[in-house]
Amino acid sequence: MRRSTPLWAVVFGVVALLTWYVFYMRSVVTDLRAEASRVGKMYARVYDALSDPNTDATTALQDLSALMRESGVPIIVTDARGSVTASANLPKDILGSNARIAQYARELARENKPVVEPGVGTVYFGNTRLVEGLRIIPALQALLIAMFLTAGIYALRTRGRADREQIWAGMARESAHQLGTPLSSMSGWIELLRDHDSGDPVMAHALAHMDGDLERLRRVAFRFERIGRPPRREKVDVGDVVERVATYFRARVPTLAKAVTIRSVRRGGSLVVDGDPVLLEWAIESLAKNAIDALAGRGGRVTLSVQELPEGRVRIRVKDNGPGVPRELRKRIFDAGFSTKQKGWGIGLSLAKRIVTEGHDGRLLLQSGTRGATFDIILDHESTS
DSSP: OOOOOTHHHHHHHHHHHHHHHHHHHHHHHHHHHHHHHHHHHHHHHHHHHHHOTTSOHHHHHHHHHHHHHHHTOOEEEEOTTSOEEEEESOOGGGTTOHHHHHHHHHHHHHHSOOEEETTTEEEEEOOOHHHHHHTHHHHHHHHHHHHHHHHHHHHHHHHHHHHHHHHHHHHHHHHHHHHHHHHHHHHHHHHHHHHTOOSOHHHHHHHHHHHHHHHHHHHHHHHHHHTTSOOOOEEEEHHHHHHHHHHHHHTTSOOSTTOEEEEEEEESSOOEEEEOHHHHHHHHHHHHHHHHHHTTTTOEEEEEEEEEETTTEEEEEEEEOSSOOOGGGTTTTTSTTOOSSTTOOSOHHHHHHHHHHHHHSOEEEEEOOSSSEEEEEEEEBOOOO
16 A cells, blocks of 8 residues: 655645746746836937927926826825925825825835926835835745655655555565465464364464464464555454454453453444455554553453444454553654554554555544544445345
């Protein structure tokens, strides 16, 4: 099983930002061309006024003023006493208020240094929409570079993780292959012991459990062989799987001092899901083993139950009455490598969660409670009709 990756989201974000950037730069080019056109018209009007002595200077200045208004540059002209004598392109909400215009002039002075013209006064001017828009270009470019770097780092980490998982899958399948020879040998030795059985009930009981352990080893080897391969899809009665897991552990937990009781409960008839029986059994065993380990040295009760839920779902519950999971550790309980046990590897719950969520589109939940730990596997129920 591969860990699902949000690579598509990263690619979509980069493409969307690049598309917006391209269209924005095209609008910037359009604004620059319009600005160049206005400057050209202003130059042509000035040149025309200078070359033709019959041209009325007032008309030429009015034309230049109109072109300046088209540029959108906010302008405020004040005399020596600070009174406003002229203005252009001011926000509508400040028109008619000398106090607001004076405050806006101070804002323009912070944007650009005012121009003091003898005989005219002080000219305060702001920036065009084009200049305001160009200010975000460096930030936008930095964001694009950061996104590309993030995508590159993410791709390298994803590739490294995929390579490690491929190596792990190969080692697991090779281990399964190597287990085949001793398993076959153990099967032969068990048959030899059964042939020489003198009718001792203890020997018969031991051989039955040895057969069960051998079968379990075969299933474990088969599970290792399945690592790295896509999950199978077939009809699985999870009630039978839960009963099989409970029966196996029931014969292998302490029954004298610090006894551990394992019981299985099936509420309803056939509870069939569409899934991989080998992987589902593996996930349930991991939860059951975790519950049994929590009761080590103190004894207690583990309950495995299966129940049909509304809206076509099935719940597999593994509950114990042990010490439970501390509140501060609940967010980390499913992290790979995290374990509260000194000799634990921290892969049981993580593996179970991956089997349920990624392999079967289900949910694995740790229910809140004050006594013991309760894990729920929620799967879609397949109709048998």
